[in-house]
Amino acid sequence: MTTLVNYAHRGASGSYPENTMIAFEQAIKLGATGIETDVQMTKDGKLVLIHDEKLKRTTGVNSLVADVQSGDLLELDAGSWFSPSFKDERIPTLEQLLDLAKQTQTFINIELKNGIVPYPGMEQKVIETVRAYGMEDQVILSSFNHYSLIECKRLAPDIPTGILYMEGLYRPWKYALSIGATALHASHYAVLPDWVAEAAGHEVIYNVFTVNEPAEMIRLIQAGVAGIITDYPDRLTAVLKSSNQA
Template identity: 35%
Template sequence: MGRIGKLLAAFTLTLAITGTPLMDGFTAGTVFAETNQQRKVKVQEKAGFINVAHRGASGYAPENTLAAFDKAVKMRADYFELDVQRTKDGHLVLMHDNTVDRTTNGSGEVKDLTLKEIRQLDAGSWFSSQYAGEKVPTLEEVLDRYRYQPINILIELKKPELYPGIEKQVALMLLKKGVSFRPGKIIVQSFNHDSLRTYHRLQPWVQTGVLVSLTEYRKGVSDEKLREWKEFSDYVNPNYKLVDDRLVNRVHQNRMKILPYTIRSKATADEVRATGVDGFITDYPELGY
């Protein structure tokens, strides 16, 4: 089966798992036209360096909040990154840690709390009194707020092994909100590469990124791994300490891009940028200009 056949088959599967017709005003003609465009131009984004605001502009506002995402928009980042987990009652919310303890005035694991309980928490005061009362957003809320704004979204599936089926749930949310077929609007990434492979099977037209940890790959990334990853990923996103000219060249030879994380100083930004990376993920978006 050729690539267009695979895309159409995957799209049919996506419709089947929704149990509903196309959403948000899409017709079959417009969707298949956009799918065909994705086949011709797989990655469509701003030319030049890709500036990703880590958990929003988290150097200036509390991470994974609307305040941080608004700041990223104001600072003209190309993307903001966010972390998705699931509540006890099945809602997709934004939280980096498995627990709410560090970034809210509450306690407990995300998976053991309902959306109502999480929405009652203060997610801003830990950062600054200026942000007292900031709420934990849902993924749906963020997609509604930013889908037509001049910024793209990098979605991390955080600990997806804790949330069976979250790949399908995210895929359906992107379809429902009309963003999954917009070239370059969304990238989905994860440290769990099996989960990312599952996501790619559901929506192969959506860009994906393999996150690469320093702990697991301290000895380096093999050519074999790169060949494996390119089957389901468009980006290799490693800890910046793993990045050198050789890794960047090998990623590019495998027709992927590379966005290291997390850059927090100008010295690090300059050093990483000199290796030829395609962009980076930073708490301070001005470092990516």
């Protein structure tokens, strides 16, 4: 059996400010074997890791990521909103995370956040950056924008892609294969053992989000998913150890 990947959602975001280097670094210390993150582009085209299209929630600045120059954005405090003890944590660049992942042999699930702000050319920039680090085998590209995934596959047939969706897709493994994706990044509510088994028969895997309760982790492990995305990688580490999956 292939070992399940413990993906830390935006890093160990249950305990540290999401999408910051401390959240990524601590996730690995807590047993994460993968990191899930979100990529967007600044006004001058820098690839940065942040979930919201607006900076307001995590930095207090009422601007879109796309409207701010990288020099200004990378100076923002992205930690104080979570706790004063994380004051001056910064928004990382994609390069910073890839460097960490390369050193620690950690998988990276890069979610392209281009469903609201289109970010023309972001697929090419992400792929070029991944290739520059030689990490094609450690990365999977995902998005709710499935047109973007088709573009990624056109540009880089060798880099795996995963379709993000919430619920209700009929035979999603067939849809995944139709756009060249090899993974289903589904809400855990949309995952049943029979579906996991049928997808596996078509060589399509499930990476499931966002799973924070141990009982649900156990259910999904038993269902045979390939990866679980969680805010608390330490909880999943404990569950995997108890079920002899780590």
